[in-house]
Amino acid sequence: MTTRSGLRRPVAIDEPSLRAVTFGSASGAGSVRLLTKAQRQQVASIATSVRLRPRAVIYHEDTTAGWVFINAGGVVKAFRDLPSGKRRIAAFLFAEDIFGLAENGRYVNTVQAVTEVRLHRIPLDELQRLFLQDGQLQFQFLCKVTDALRQAQRQKIVLTRRDAAGRVAMFLSMLEQRLPDAGLTSAIDVPMTRSDMASYLGLSLEAVSRATAALTERRIVTFASRHAAKIVDRGRFEKLVAEV
Amino acid sequence: MTTRSGLRRPVAIDEPSLRAVTFGSASGAGSVRLLTKAQRQQVASIATSVRLRPRAVIYHEDTTAGWVFINAGGVVKAFRDLPSGKRRIAAFLFAEDIFGLAENGRYVNTVQAVTEVRLHRIPLDELQRLFLQDGQLQFQFLCKVTDALRQAQRQKIVLTRRDAAGRVAMFLSMLEQRLPDAGLTSAIDVPMTRSDMASYLGLSLEAVSRATAALTERRIVTFASRHAAKIVDRGRFEKLVAEV
DNA sequence: CGTAGTATTGAAACGGATCAATATCTGTGG
DNA sequence: CCACAGATATTGATCCGTTTCAATACTACG
Numbered sequence A, B: 001m002t003t004r005s006g007l008r009r010p011v012a013i014d015e016p017s018l019r020a021v022t023f024g025s026a027s028g029a030g031s032v033r034l035l036t037k038a039q040r041q042q043v044a045s046i047a048t049s050v051r052l053r054p055r056a057v058i059y060h061e062d063t064t065a066g067w068v069f070i071n072a073g074g075v076v077k078a079f080r081d082l083p084s085g086k087r088r089i090a091a092f093l094f095a096e097d098i099f100g101l102a103e104n105g106r107y108v109n110t111v112q113a114v115t116e117v118r119l120h121r122i123p124l125d126e127l128q129r130l131f132l133q134d135g136q137l138q139f140q141f142l143c144k145v146t147d148a149l150r151q152a153q154r155q156k157i158v159l160t161r162r163d164a165a166g167r168v169a170m171f172l173s174m175l176e177q178r179l180p181d182a183g184l185t186s187a188i189d190v191p192m193t194r195s196d197m198a199s200y201l202g203l204s205l206e207a208v209s210r211a212t213a214a215l216t217e218r219r220i221v222t223f224a225s226r227h228a229a230k231i232v233d234r235g236r237f238e239k240l241v242a243e244v
Numbered sequence C: 001c002g003t004a005g006t007a008t009t010g011a012a013a014c015g016g017a018t019c020a021a022t023a024t025c026t027g028t029g030g
Numbered sequence D: 001c002c003a004c005a006g007a008t009a010t011t012g013a014t015c016c017g018t019t020t021c022a023a024t025a026c027t028a029c030g
Helices: A037-046 A124-133 A135-159 A164-178 A194-201 A205-217 A234-242 B037-046 B124-133 B135-159 B164-178 B194-201 B205-217 B234-242
Strands: A048-052 A057-059 A067-071 A076-081 A087-093 A110-113 A117-123 A221-225 A228-231 B048-052 B057-059 B067-071 B076-081 B087-093 B110-113 B117-123 B221-225 B228-231
Touching (some): A037 A117, A076 A194, A135 A164, A135 B087, A164 A194, A164 A205, B076 B194, B124 B135, B135 B164, B164 B194, B205 B221
Antiparallel strands (some): B048 B117
């Protein structure tokens, strides 16, 4: 659980450890393959570990992209500030997620710590060299990026929903699915602010606030605090999530 | 130019040819690198060429994913039909684009030809084998998927716009940028229907229709036909596109 | 040249954005 | 440990643009 005030339960791993997904193969069942020990050592040998406090900026959009990062614990947000002054969060990145998306050598988004985070910082040129040496390693990254693409496509579907409550429900559902334990009775940790949720869901802060209020009033979700949600009516919750 | 009625100007290439993008390196300037001749031959040796007419379905969502495809001319759309009955187009795929996104061995979307198309169909297992043999080749694919991720993130920003005219303008801008020639005076080919545009932009068909009417009325864009747009006021067009 | 699919246009209603006032939280320093 | 201040969130009222429903027009293909 990534609490707001930092990593209460320290993350065990000290080396990059990637939860792989299939690139599109039939190897089925959401297979969770980690890198081999040798590969982890290889990556670790070129990576630097960094620890950051909430709000720390990891990099700014349009600056020269020299590193790729692996989140080793905590939550970060990747966003862009639009000309209109609005902020759009492209993604929240959790443990094991890779980030550092760039174009023409410059980062596409600004990335900032939401909670305290631990990162592995990997020089891009060295990583690229490793990729050519070790096809398996590169394949893990290919799978990771493919997974990010799938998530982005799902997220686009969320953004086309008209109802704010539905979007928020889908967001909570997404957070819940990240939980390793399928303990669907426990509380969902919501490490980000309502404002961050709004920026991610393409809603105003007020709409998110009203949506959470509506979910509470309809007795579908309860909030022990703003950062701890609990599904109290699973049936109606799933129905709402599926009403796309 | 991919016209509605098919490939008027036949596509020259007979082998897969990938327009590469940087994975995030500093190798700058939107570098367009193609596969080496040897790599193209390697891919061609395991690929099958297919030619399809408009409306032909290439694969259905949730079916077993056995191939990855490279679009060798024409336009296809990747979509999902939601429980509500609405259709959401995740992406339009043009020449040189790769598609076949899967999860747990099953395709995520349904893919259908918009115009007449030529495809290279590549068996997934053999491609995966090639990837491990040839890190450079795999890297081209990694770049392609990374590019698709960037596009999906941009598209998410489009979807958060309130104004239909702005979304349509951004869509036309996207189509224009695909044109090889920077001849910004020529017409933009719009191979898909208004309904497809709506499904892609998260709008109703009526909203798209009214938006194109508004763009015409405001003398920003003219439509020689429904499938040929022309920017007549570049200044106001770019301003509208940037008003995010 | 007809017909089915596609697109346009109008009117009403819904839902979120916005503006504004107030309340609550968080973390810092006394 | 408590008080305080700035940031974050809630709640209310109004406005605006899209959706929806409905009728009509267009266009592409056989």
